[in-house]
Amino acid sequence: MTTRINPALIGFTALVYVFLIGPLVIIFGAAISDTSYLTFPPQGLTLHWFENIWAISAFRRTIITSLQIAFLATTIALIIGIPAAYALNRYRVQLPGWLSTLFVLPILVPEIVMGFSLLRSVNVDSGVPIFFTLLIGHTLLVLPYVIRVISAALSSFDFSIEEAAISLGSRPAKTFFTIVLPNVRSGVIAAFILAFITSINDVSVSLFLTGPGISTLPIQILAHVEQFFDPTIASVSVLLMVLTVIVMIIVERTLGLTAVANTK
Amino acid sequence: MTLPLSINNITAHYGTTKVLEDLSLDIGEGELVSLLGASGCGKTTTLRLIAGFLQPTSGTIRLGDKDLTKLPAHARDIGLVFQNYALFPHLSVRDNVAFGLKQRGIAAAERNKRANAFLERVGLDHLADRLPAALSGGQKQRVALARALVIEPPLLMFDEPLSNLDAKLRVDMRVEIRKLQRANGTTSVYVTHDQEEAFSISDRVAIMNEGRIMQLDTPETLYQRPANAFVARFVGFENLIPMTVTARDGETVTASLSDGSTLKFSQDRFGAIDDKFVLATRADGLSVSSDPGAEGIAAKLGLRTYLGRAYQYECETVAGKLIANGALSNPLEPGATAKLVPVADQCTILKPE
Numbered sequence: 001m002t003t004r005i006n007p008a009l010i011g012f013t014a015l016v017y018v019f020l021i022g023p024l025v026i027i028f029g030a031a032i033s034d035t036s037y038l039t040f041p042p043q044g045l046t047l048h049w050f051e052n053i054w055a056i057s058a059f060r061r062t063i064i065t066s067l068q069i070a071f072l073a074t075t076i077a078l079i080i081g082i083p084a085a086y087a088l089n090r091y092r093v094q095l096p097g098w099l100s101t102l103f104v105l106p107i108l109v110p111e112i113v114m115g116f117s118l119l120r121s122v123n124v125d126s127g128v129p130i131f132f133t134l135l136i137g138h139t140l141l142v143l144p145y146v147i148r149v150i151s152a153a154l155s156s157f158d159f160s161i162e163e164a165a166i167s168l169g170s171r172p173a174k175t176f177f178t179i180v181l182p183n184v185r186s187g188v189i190a191a192f193i194l195a196f197i198t199s200i201n202d203v204s205v206s207l208f209l210t211g212p213g214i215s216t217l218p219i220q221i222l223a224h225v226e227q228f229f230d231p232t233i234a235s236v237s238v239l240l241m242v243l244t245v246i247v248m249i250i251v252e253r254t255l256g257l258t259a260v261a262n263t264k
Numbered sequence: 265m266t267l268p269l270s271i272n273n274i275t276a277h278y279g280t281t282k283v284l285e286d287l288s289l290d291i292g293e294g295e296l297v298s299l300l301g302a303s304g305c306g307k308t309t310t311l312r313l314i315a316g317f318l319q320p321t322s323g324t325i326r327l328g329d330k331d332l333t334k335l336p337a338h339a340r341d342i343g344l345v346f347q348n349y350a351l352f353p354h355l356s357v358r359d360n361v362a363f364g365l366k367q368r369g370i371a372a373a374e375r376n377k378r379a380n381a382f383l384e385r386v387g388l389d390h391l392a393d394r395l396p397a398a399l400s401g402g403q404k405q406r407v408a409l410a411r412a413l414v415i416e417p418p419l420l421m422f423d424e425p426l427s428n429l430d431a432k433l434r435v436d437m438r439v440e441i442r443k444l445q446r447a448n449g450t451t452s453v454y455v456t457h458d459q460e461e462a463f464s465i466s467d468r469v470a471i472m473n474e475g476r477i478m479q480l481d482t483p484e485t486l487y488q489r490p491a492n493a494f495v496a497r498f499v500g501f502e503n504l505i506p507m508t509v510t511a512r513d514g515e516t517v518t519a520s521l522s523d524g525s526t527l528k529f530s531q532d533r534f535g536a537i538d539d540k541f542v543l544a545t546r547a548d549g550l551s552v553s554s555d556p557g558a559e560g561i562a563a564k565l566g567l568r569t570y571l572g573r574a575y576q577y578e579c580e581t582v583a584g585k586l587i588a589n590g591a592l593s594n595p596l597e598p599g600a601t602a603k604l605v606p607v608a609d610q611c612t613i614l615k616p617e
């Protein structure tokens with residue numbers, strides 16, 4: 001017996017895919033077009049626009065800054081967010097209900113407002129280097145996502161497993177690393193990827209916090225399109241996507257492997 | 265190694281709610297004591313206090329000559345078996361069992377050897393390399409059992425270890441638990457709300473209610489001589505009949521119900537009888553007699569049910585609704601009047617509540 005699938009459903013699914021993938025195809029096409037303006041379908045084939053990214057020093061610098069900020073902000077957010085999410089879930093019965101809401105509240109604040117307040121409170125008077133203001137801004141930006149995603153992973157974690165380990169002689173702190181973390185691994189990976197992508201694509205917060213000599217890639221892209229309309233933009237976008245995918249793969253591999261190593 | 269456990273005057277709170285009140289319990293070396301009681305009576309709380317996941321407000325817990333309340337949970341050296349197994353999902357069955365040995369600094373080769381040996385004892389050596397997710401409920405609980413036993417703890421604790429298993433497996437597993445516990449001679453606390461389970465495997469059973477132990481005794485004593493009305497009802501004494509002594513003649517005591525009808529009791533059988541007491545029986549302990557002259561409680565019969573070995577009747581009496589059994593040879597109709605005659609060796613007497 002075969003299951004008949006409604007042809008309308010197949011059509012609809014195909015449409016969704018076209019909708020999702022279409023823009024990507026257009027960007028890829030535009031990035032390799034041998035024309036001096038953005039166009040699709042590509043006319044001629046060249047990798048010139050990719051070389052051009054490296055030739056423009058502002059792109060070179062901002063790519064590195066963006067990667068550094070995204071990586072550091074994500075790492076710091078995980079270091080703060082994992083224990084916070086753990087505490088929120090472990091002591092859920094003892095803690096007031098509004099507390100976990102409080103931790104995800106920043107998601108509701110428009111990012112642009114957050115960037116502006118950070119600008120006023122940190123950047124202007126305190127003399128903190130721009131790189132660190134950016135880092136603080138991005139950490140605050142991604143922290144609620146980290147807490148949210150790790151909390152979701154922990155909410156299905158059975159804490160009696162932790163108690164079993166402790167009763168068998170494992171210290172609570174060690175138990176956290178050998179028993180709790182390996183079991184919320186997928187949550188940590190998801191949080192890392194989500195935070196990294198949020199940071200590396202962010203415009204609103206960065207807009208206020210970049211300054212002389214330091215900018216992020218999305219801000220640089222904005223600056224570039226104000227003056228030029230060449231396919232470099234498309235090739236930068238492709239590069240950004242490729243970098244993000246590479247980071248996702250690396251994260252998946254390394255965090256995946258640590259968890260496997262832990263079982264030995 | 266095995267040690268006696270001594271809980272002295274423990275009081276415990278969750279926030280401001282008192283959950284255990286002045287609870288004391290002594291468990292001898294190698295003894296298995298069950299905590300039995302309805303949901304919410306404080307069984308799990310008692311275990312968590314002993315395990316160190318909760319601190320008592322006052323009182324002490326001693327294992328041998330160690331004061332457990334002064335030790336953190338990971339240093340208490342207690343084998344725990346949970347209702348939901350609580351196996352480590354990311355570790356193989358063998359690594360689950362070896363986990364406690366690893367914490368004790370035992371080298372990999374040695375701990376794997378011991379883990380394998382224990383898995384063999386619970387009949388799971390062929391599954392040592394599987395992950396817990398690939399086991400059935402019964403197999404999981406065997407792994408949990410091996411994991412708790414392999415560290416050779418001086419105390420074992422079980423929190424409703426069988427309630428997630430089906431009825432047949434529950435019976436098999438409880439026998440297995442008892443055998444392993446006996447073989448190792450480990451002092452054990454076993455929490456359950458299943459009376460049959462508690463009575464069948466325990467040396468003694470503590471019947472709990474609202475954070476207190478109502479009676480701690482052997483299953484036989486609890487079953488035949490409950491110490492109070494709560495325990496009596498718990499072990500199935502359906503009929504609790506208040507009586508007042510009206511005459512004493514040597515060891516024979518005459519007592520009456522509120523309608524003035526009298527029954528005779530022997531102090532040789534029941535011990536010293538107070539002026540006011542409660543006669544407690546199961547349905548078996550009240551025999552329905554159609555002889556109007558019999559010495560018993562006047563009753564109007566209600567619904568009759570067939571039990572195979574007897575008929576059971578709902579009866580209206582001055583002491584309220586009672587349940588009594590009658591002979592198969594003489595079925596009586598609803599609405600008939602009869603006498604309910606206490607069967608002395610099926611009765612016990614209690615202090616009034």
Ligand SMILES: Nc1ncnc2c1ncn2[C@@H]1O[C@H](COP(=O)(O)OP(=O)(O)OP(=O)(O)O)[C@@H](O)[C@H]1O
Nearest residue numbers: 093278283301302303304305306307308309310457
């Ligand atoms: N974390 C908690 N916070 C507040 N009250 C609690 C907490 N855990 C349990 N209680 C309360 O303490 C009382 C005793 O709970 P406990 O878990 O010891 O019951 P139990 O006898 O094990 O019941 P069950 O048979 O349902 O497992 C209950 O009234 C329960 O509502």
Ligand SMILES: [Mg+2]
Nearest residue numbers: 307308309423
């Ligand atoms: Mg319980």
